[in-house]
Amino acid sequence: MRHIISLLMENESGALSRVAGLFSARAYNIESLTVAPTEDATLSRMTIVTSGSEEVIEQIIKQLNKLVDVVKVLDLNDGRFIERELMLVKVKATGVHREEMKRMGDIFRGRIIDVADASYTIELTGSGAKLDAFLEAIDKTAILETVRTGASGIGRGDRILKL
Amino acid sequence: MQLNGAEIVIRSLHEEKVEFVFGYPGGAVLNIYDAIFQQDGFKHILVRHEQAAVHAADAYARSTGRVGVALVTSGPGATNAITGIATAYMDSVPLVVLSGQVPTAAIGQDAFQECDMVGITRPCVKHNFLVKDVKDLAATIKKAFYIAASGRPGPVVVDIPKDITAHTARFEYPESVSLRSYNPVLKGHSGQIKKALKLLLDAKRPMIYTGGGVVLGNASELLIKLVKQLGYPMTNTLMGLGGYPATDKQCLGMLGMHGTLEANMAMQECDVLLAVGARFDDRVIGNTAHFLDHPRKIIHIDVDPSSISKRVKVDVPIVGDINNVLTDMLELLAESDKTPNVAALKTWWQQIEAWRDRNCLNFNRDSVIIKPQYVVEKLWEVTKGEAYVTSDVGQHQMWAAQYYKFDQPRRWINSGGLGTMGVGLPYAMGVQLAFPEAKVACITGEGSIQMNIQELSTCKQYHLPIKVILLNNRYLGMVRQWQEFFYGNRYSESYMDSLPDFVKLAEAYGHVGMNIEQTSDVEGALKEAFAMKDRFVFLNFLTDQKENVFPMVPNGKGLSEIILAEDL
Numbered sequence: 229m230r231h232i233i234s235l236l237m238e239n240e241s242g243a244l245s246r247v248a249g250l251f252s253a254r255a256y257n258i259e260s261l262t263v264a265p266t267e268d269a270t271l272s273r274m275t276i277v278t279s280g281s282e283e284v285i286e287q288i289i290k291q292l293n294k295l296v297d298v299v300k301v302l303d304l305n306d307g308r309f310i311e312r313e314l315m316l317v318k319v320k321a322t323g324v325h326r327e328e329m330k331r332m333g334d335i336f337r338g339r340i341i342d343v344a345d346a347s348y349t350i351e352l353t354g355s356g357a358k359l360d361a362f363l364e365a366i367d368k369t370a371i372l373e374t375v376r377t378g379a380s381g382i383g384r385g386d387r388i389l390k391l
Numbered sequence: 392m393q394l395n396g397a398e399i400v401i402r403s404l405h406e407e408k409v410e411f412v413f414g415y416p417g418g419a420v421l422n423i424y425d426a427i428f429q430q431d432g433f434k435h436i437l438v439r440h441e442q443a444a445v446h447a448a449d450a451y452a453r454s455t456g457r458v459g460v461a462l463v464t465s466g467p468g469a470t471n472a473i474t475g476i477a478t479a480y481m482d483s484v485p486l487v488v489l490s491g492q493v494p495t496a497a498i499g500q501d502a503f504q505e506c507d508m509v510g511i512t513r514p515c516v517k518h519n520f521l522v523k524d525v526k527d528l529a530a531t532i533k534k535a536f537y538i539a540a541s542g543r544p545g546p547v548v549v550d551i552p553k554d555i556t557a558h559t560a561r562f563e564y565p566e567s568v569s570l571r572s573y574n575p576v577l578k579g580h581s582g583q584i585k586k587a588l589k590l591l592l593d594a595k596r597p598m599i600y601t602g603g604g605v606v607l608g609n610a611s612e613l614l615i616k617l618v619k620q621l622g623y624p625m626t627n628t629l630m631g632l633g634g635y636p637a638t639d640k641q642c643l644g645m646l647g648m649h650g651t652l653e654a655n656m657a658m659q660e661c662d663v664l665l666a667v668g669a670r671f672d673d674r675v676i677g678n679t680a681h682f683l684d685h686p687r688k689i690i691h692i693d694v695d696p697s698s699i700s701k702r703v704k705v706d707v708p709i710v711g712d713i714n715n716v717l718t719d720m721l722e723l724l725a726e727s728d729k730t731p732n733v734a735a736l737k738t739w740w741q742q743i744e745a746w747r748d749r750n751c752l753n754f755n756r757d758s759v760i761i762k763p764q765y766v767v768e769k770l771w772e773v774t775k776g777e778a779y780v781t782s783d784v785g786q787h788q789m790w791a792a793q794y795y796k797f798d799q800p801r802r803w804i805n806s807g808g809l810g811t812m813g814v815g816l817p818y819a820m821g822v823q824l825a826f827p828e829a830k831v832a833c834i835t836g837e838g839s840i841q842m843n844i845q846e847l848s849t850c851k852q853y854h855l856p857i858k859v860i861l862l863n864n865r866y867l868g869m870v871r872q873w874q875e876f877f878y879g880n881r882y883s884e885s886y887m888d889s890l891p892d893f894v895k896l897a898e899a900y901g902h903v904g905m906n907i908e909q910t911s912d913v914e915g916a917l918k919e920a921f922a923m924k925d926r927f928v929f930l931n932f933l934t935d936q937k938e939n940v941f942p943m944v945p946n947g948k949g950l951s952e953i954i955l956a957e958d959l
């Protein structure tokens with residue numbers, strides 16, 4: 229099953245490579261991994277999307293906790309949470325595509341953030357599944373380039389990952 | 392007090408009460424070596440290869456329970472240390488390895504003798520540090536010692552650029568460390584301990600299985616108490632030998648691939664299993680599916696949560712320091728009005744004795760050609776079971792584990808996890824330095840000993856009266872055994888051709904060498920060697936070339952599919 233794991237770690241050089249190294253050394257899947265500093269500059273927040281059996285996920289959580297730089301780990305799938313990902317997609321915007329792309333962007337509540345003679349760049353946020361759905365919905369031959377941030381996640385309501 | 396980085400390193404090691412630093416100099420650590428020259432707080436041991444420095448520090452740690460320290464230069468010094476670090480990591484040995492690094496400004500420039508030590512060691516250390524500011528140096532060393540020794544121990548690398556060792560800072564060694572991201576759980580969950588005890592007392596066919604964690608956690612005394620009070624059978628893993636006295640009746644010997652019939656069968660057929668500081672390794676439980684085929688309840692005590700339910704799902708996990716958990720368990724046991732099921736236990740012991748009566752470790756003691764088992768058995772007698780025994784990796788390692796009955800912890804020093812050939816001699820150095828008066832024997836093979844043979848020179852320099860027990864079968868025996876069993880006797884590259892004359896070799900290094908070629912000479916030679924209390928003696932026993940290690944649970948088979956010597 230797909231799991232989103234959130235963690236807080238020391239904002240130190242090398243911390244990211246410890247996490248990435250752990251996943252490759254133990255042959256765990258990484259679908260995506262994002263990391264950025266938090267409001268507390270000494271801490272980074274990382275979101276890892278992974279998949280595996282319950283036993284594997286349990287091991288992943290334990291192994292992450294074991295890393296000396298990792299301060300706190302939360303499996304978002306243990307409760308209710310919100311997942312968001314940002315995607316920028318550059319599409320052909322000539323002929324029929326010009327109107328069609330704007331319409332599809334609107335339907336998915338995307339925004340056109342760059343307009344050129346022959347292309348649009350559309351910004352979209354949502355769950356990974358929603359972004360996939362957008363790419364499915366448009367004409368594949370019209371896609372010039374995509375870039376995705378990977379998922380970020382946060383617990384709903386009182387579920388807070390903080391020191 | 393303003394000190395330069397090199398002096399800070401030295402002073403920090405003094406603060407940690409370090410006795411020995413095992414090392415080898417080079418460009419990046421010259422400042423540190425200059426500071427070593429001007430101090431006498433610890434003794435520096437100059438090895439002949441950095442791998443041996445780390446192994447020796449590792450053995451010092453294993454035998455004393457203290458943190459071992461090694462010092463190597465950047466680049467090739469650092470890479471030579473890797474096997475030693477990985478070996479210590481796999482067996483959870485507390486080490487601090489200080490490595491030199493090129494100056495901060497040169498990092499990333501492919502400078503002379505540059506290597507990304509933090510990157511290259513990351514998968515085989517508990518943690519590592521690159522010191523970027525001399526102001527952080529003392530605190531980093533303090534953290535390194537703390538992390539290495541606490542929780543589940545392990546090696547920690549501190550990589551120190553050369554300019555840092557020249558820069559100055561105020562020296563203040565921190566009294567204590569606290570890391571918000573690192574807090575090993577020490578106290579076991581009382582509810583879980585209660586549950587565990589109830590299961591244990593309800594058992595009809597109980598079994599206790601203990602590993603290296605008991606030795607590392609200094610938990611032998613409490614383990615013995617618990618096992619004695621319950622009257623249950625117990626077994627040790629290769630790493631756990633000595634954690635419980637091997638000569639005690641309740642000890643069924645080692646389990647696993649080359650474990651005894653009684654230990655493996657009891658492990659397989661028990662209904663309640665208490666695992667203490669052990670990790671259900673593939674060499675221990677054989678085929679996992681086969682092991683799980685037999686229903687049993689499992690209680691697992693370990694300081695490392697990630698060791699629990701990793702290979703085998705357990706019913707009652709208890710995370711905590713073994714001594715703490717066993718203390719709580721013994722207290723509960725004392726208060727409990729429940730007692731072990733005596734009738735069931737009697738039947739269980741009868742079954743176990745029937746297995747034990749098969750005498751699975753028997754071998755031909757009348758052979759003229761020396762049987763390797765015989766040498767180990769005699770070594771045990773001659774040293775009255777009191778020696779520190781280090782070993783290399785191969786058949787001789789298994790015979791050492793099977794026939795030297797360790798009654799005390801920290802006496803058996805071997806590479807269980809990584810299985811590193813070449814550890815034996817440097818291990819013996821680390822132990823002999825820690826215990827100058829003790830009898831130290833290194834049981835080895837002619838393949839393994841040649842992997843760090845250069846250390847004969849170090850042994851001479853520091854007058855280490857180690858006794859090398861070479862079980863010389865002229866084969867990479869363990870490889871040959873597998874080729875005999877599983878590869879149709881095709882002995883591909885497992886014959887050791889062109890062996891040196893080991894007696895002359897020992898003599899060339901200034902030691903005593905002895906050739907022993909028949910069984911009747913074994914005991915006399917051992918006595919003679921150990922009588923030379925202040926000499927390093929190299930005993931070359933020409934042993935039966937085709938002897939195999941039994942019992943054996945073939946790779947991929949279940950514990951009860953064990954093969955005995957008599958089966959063939």
Ligand SMILES: Cc1ncc(C[n+]2csc(CCOP(=O)(O)OP(=O)(O)O)c2C)c(N)n1
Pocket residue numbers: 783784785786787788810811812813835836837838839840862864866867868869870
């Ligand atoms: C560094 C290293 N290389 C290779 C091996 C694989 N290996 C395991 S046992 C063994 C043979 C050891 O031969 P020897 O030291 O002569 O001991 P024996 O088995 O004959 O007692 C080998 C090659 C290893 N464990 N370590």
